[in-house]
Amino acid sequence: AQRVTQPEKLLSVFKGAPVELKCNYSYSGSPELFWYVQYSRQRLQLLLRHISRESIKGFTADLNKGETSFHLKKPFAQEEDSAMYYCALSGRGGDDKIIFGKGTRLHILP
Amino acid sequence: NAGVTQTPKFRILKIGQSMTLQCAQDMNHNYMYWYRQDPGMGLKLIYYSVGAGITDKGEVPNGYNVSRSTTEDFPLRLELAAPSQTSVYFCASSYSGARGSSGNTIYFGEGSWLTVV
Numbered sequence: 001a002q003r004v005t006q007p008e009k010l011l012s013v014f015k016g017a018p019v020e021l022k023c024n025y026s027y028s029g030s031p032e033l034f035w036y037v038q039y040s041r042q043r044l045q046l047l048l049r050h051i052s053r054e055s056i057k058g059f060t061a062d063l064n065k066g067e068t069s070f071h072l073k074k075p076f077a078q079e080e081d082s083a084m085y086y087c088a089l090s091g092r093g094g095d096d097k098i099i100f101g102k103g104t105r106l107h108i109l110p
Numbered sequence: 111n112a113g114v115t116q117t118p119k120f121r122i123l124k125i126g127q128s129m130t131l132q133c134a135q136d137m138n139h140n141y142m143y144w145y146r147q148d149p150g151m152g153l154k155l156i157y158y159s160v161g162a163g164i165t166d167k168g169e170v171p172n173g174y175n176v177s178r179s180t181t182e183d184f185p186l187r188l189e190l191a192a193p194s195q196t197s198v199y200f201c202a203s204s205y206s207g208a209r210g211s212s213g214n215t216i217y218f219g220e221g222s223w224l225t226v227v
Contacts, residue, residue, distance in 0.1 A: 088216070
């Protein structure tokens with residue numbers, strides 16, 4: 001069964017410190033992985049996708065198929081990074097339904 | 111360039127009342143979803159649809175109903191509202207099979223804040 005696990009509900013990090021938001025997944029094939037972000041009182045929006053291999057707002061995420069992980073990283077946290085972050089998975093082929101993890105609230109301390 | 115549109119944005123209901131949250135998308139997406147987000151919590155999938163005429167239960171379907179008579183619209187109906195349904199509701203859509211630069215990206219509406227008193 002498809003599953004996305006974000007083990008941390010809340011992560012507090014000092015400004016300027018590195019950030020790592022964990023995401024592990026369970027899927028029998030080769031999924032597509034995403035990170036979505038929700039700033040205060042706004043709608044969710046796409047942050048990045050693994051197939052794009054891009055860096056957005058200083059964030060990167062590498063798909064590790066061996067560990068079935070897609071952790072989100074940023075070397076130096078900024079106060080504007082405070083938000084709710086969701087890891088998401090989409091299957092390929094017949095079942096493309098997107099499922100989300102429970103989310104991790106990132107709080108950047110001044 | 112509307113994307114996913116939800117109405118109403120805010121609503122207060124009395125216990126036992128019914129209402130429908132409207133959702134429309136103009137991107138010709140086949141997948142549509144309804145999520146709820148309780149204060150300080152993550153998303154929970156209520157119902158989803160893979161195309162017109164097809165709906166499936168998500169994680170928390172009790173107390174809700176949906177229909178998908180057209181590709182564009184996916185209304186969510188609350189029957190006999192209860193205080194436990196106080197939440198923010200998000201509608202979303204995505205296009206299955208779209209690969210390349212946009213891929214299978216999901217687009218969200220702005221949310222509907224519902225309070226049941």
